[in-house]
Amino acid sequence: MNDLTILFADRKKTGIGKCLYQQIYEYIRDEIRKGKLPIGEKLPSTRSLAEYLQVARSTVDAAYGQLVAEGYLEARPCRGYFVSPVEGLLAISPDVSDEKIPSDIVPGGKEEGTFPEYDFSPHAISLKDFPFATWKKITKNILVDANSEMFALGEPQGDYALRETIARYLHSSRGVNCRPEQVIVGAGNDYLFMLLEKILGRHVPIAMEEPTYKRAYRVFQSFAYEIQAIPMDESGMDVERLRETKARIAYVMPSHQYPTGVVMPIGRRMELLKWASEKEDRYIIEDDYDSEFRYRGKPIPALQAQDAGGRVIYMGTFSKSIAPAIRVGYMVLPLRLVRTYQESCGFYASTVSRIDQRILNEFIRDGYFERYLNKMRKIYRGRHDFLLGEMACFEKEFVISGENAGLHILLTSRSQIPEKDLIGAAAGAGVKLYGITEACMEQATQSHMPFAGTVLLGYGALEEQELKEGIGRIKKAWSAWL
């Protein structure tokens, strides 16, 4: 608050005849324009500024409201008002660096824009049901016991106890065959990919399913990997097409492909494993990102469970199954890659704090994770079933696919209504849908792919009432096509 009150100090003396609201509004706006109030700066609360200026609080409220409306400020619930990133404004910090922050440098990283009322994001998950109380209890207990050893640096691969717990969990829930020695714990999958680059080498030709998980694609692209987009058919990555490339690595999501929802049948799995076994340095990266959520039948075992030749690198994360803030993912390396890892980057310090590792270990080991997964599976299944029911009205015009697992469903237009028309119409009704082309690597082939005119409807973060209302709005918006 200091800066602003200092800025206002002069003003207070020279106060001119304009209405107070206008004065406050213009003053703050100009300070932002000049860069004296830098992007991200928190403003004093309306109450304290009103007290300081000795004006009615409603006057300050009105000024702030105007600034929010014009995009100079943003209001963050329970936190207050902050200077927005405004393109083209020169944000100069007076007392610190006088270099200018170019307008293309995003201060936060969060995208700005209007928020849709119903966001069917396929990546959103529900955090409301997370057992915060349990997590807090475990944390508290661990901190009570915490000694200086807990604050010392742990093992690079992750604490052995946690790796044992993960290996046991993966074996029982996913059929993964591994020893704790093969497990590497790291702060999220992007970091684990960075380690994989060190292990697998540079400029590696890598095959990815088309469409695929775009985040992994961007990471591989940032590694300057030669990426081969291999078309999907109804069984997953087309291994014949894979053979035509010189790819050494195949990145796949056999349990529930993103975004198509295709489950790779055992036959295709064996073909893929056979491909890998044919050359010395071929590997498969199995990204098992949301395998915890399957609503019909048993979970599909991991591809790694069938890997007799040590060719599958298995990756998983707790970001989807516990919470994104829990920056813990893991990968299971084939034994010979464990050796490469230890030689090439086994000395890199662990990226996960020991305290977090211990909390996570107890959360899984003591059964809370299993219980939470069961609860979430039930909740997500409920939403999935409800959404499918609501979507019945689309069946004539759309093919529904990708159901029974994961957190999203696909709608494909039978009459090839362009994806952008579908999304645009929904957006007009306050509903955000996601097009499958966002998950496509090669823009050129879009129109030829079997998923043309396809939108994704994620339901992880939407409750039944929201699903109902959202679908109702889509129905209206699309009425010309239905």
Place this chain on the structure above:
Amino acid sequence: MNDLTILFADRKKTGIGKCLYQQIYEYIRDEIRKGKLPIGEKLPSTRSLAEYLQVARSTVDAAYGQLVAEGYLEARPCRGYFVSPVEGLLAISPDVSDEKIPSDIVPGGKEEGTFPEYDFSPHAISLKDFPFATWKKITKNILVDANSEMFALGEPQGDYALRETIARYLHSSRGVNCRPEQVIVGAGNDYLFMLLEKILGRHVPIAMEEPTYKRAYRVFQSFAYEIQAIPMDESGMDVERLRETKARIAYVMPSHQYPTGVVMPIGRRMELLKWASEKEDRYIIEDDYDSEFRYRGKPIPALQAQDAGGRVIYMGTFSKSIAPAIRVGYMVLPLRLVRTYQESCGFYASTVSRIDQRILNEFIRDGYFERYLNKMRKIYRGRHDFLLGEMACFEKEFVISGENAGLHILLTSRSQIPEKDLIGAAAGAGVKLYGITEACMEQATQSHMPFAGTVLLGYGALEEQELKEGIGRIKKAWSAWL
């Protein structure tokens, strides 16, 4: 149907306790795997198998459904279930990997061996005085407030509030000029180096001081960087020698070089900055790893504080000043590298959990960090002074250097007693000392360097009584030379 019912005949008799659905599923799956149910074979209808086995039809439905989902069976509308063609199935491995863990794969990562009674490790720090109670209190309060937003994924660069706090702290304590937009928070320096590789590019020729911080050297080596070892003189990296190389990056520790303890004077700093400014893509990495601990005079400002041209990448860590388990380091990028960062890897998810970021933010913001640093500075200064006093007896034979800052002191033999003899004799008396050659990159030049016959005595983790006893033992062990 015949085959399968015959196959089931045995099974029916020996039926074990597993749930029926699981039994049927596993049985059919195993028969397919073993090839006993050939490809294309039609299975009995769910109704007839249910009757035959005297189980509910839904049980058989579920088992078939699972087998279809996994690709063992295929359902043909109006015709029934058939065994899918599966390539290479017979090669499937038994349920658990019986591959042995080769003996060269270290399960833990911790080195075994006998522990010396007095370990003068230059990397050890004291954790006894860490304000665990405060840390726990902050954690507890944060968890009380914790809501689902805290468990959502934060910004890739780190939470803005923490970056603001770090920028403010660096400005006041180290003179660093930066905006929160330039700060990147990451899980430890090894991770931040990995990001730097993405930002600075590959195969970069990099100059390092000889001797240097070996951990950074190993990391750069793992990047296949062309490392140029530049000799140190009493002012730090020899810039004339640096000019003879084609290095684009210079990695330096100007405030307290590791291991020599040299503080780079302002003249050398300006020379180094000038070198960087002469070509478009030259940068200096300033690793300010232990600048918090300086016992005489004011802290030396960071090199970054004098950098007018945006050429210094400033790195720091809380691992040394708070605790190694707090996996949080940070770097401050020049503005144009912020842009490169955002383009090349700005989308990599943050490696530090939001909860940890928030704890750390409050710990610093609310003054606990400053207080803790003051306390530790006093403790370390006490140990430093005490150790210097105890070491007076070495002055005739040894040059003492690197004092007044950091957590270790150097002893250099005036009569060139080999380092290994010094260490060996001490080890015989239960004292572990560290040779400077451990910090050398080029083994060949060891004997020519000004630090030949030099050992490091770290005192961070040793109390006065231990320092006294340790030095007493060294004195005895070295009595022939003193």
